[in-house]
Amino acid sequence: MDTAHLKYSIIEKLIRTEDEKLLKKVAALMRSEPVPYPETELKPMSAEEFNERIRRAEDDIVAGRVYTTEEAKKKLRPMLVEELEERILESRNDITEGRFHTSEELKNHFLKT
Secondary structure, X not given: OOHHHHHHHHHHHHHHOOOHHHHHHHHHHHHHOOOOOOOOOOOXXXXXXXXXXXXXXXXXXXXXXXXXXXXXXXXXXXXXXXXXXXXXXXXXXXXXXXXXXXXXXXXXXXXXX
């Protein structure tokens, strides 16, 4: 299982669980091991940079360099379908090769640690 698939799998499980004890354990684990962000993500910006981004966005709107929601969906749909097909194939491979866990197995694993 590659890193991206593992992340998706973990996120899906966390979204579906109602087990508060498990969620608290995961939260504690995340706090105990800070995740470094790549240089290209989540960099703080000054008020001037923020205002410049707003100005450029407003210029884009005036110049018509925008998409409607339907246009954006139409452009993104092929990428989403491709991603979904890849995930289905990876899941089938995981199942075929015995690399899968039930939600109960994951829950028990996290509660033991």
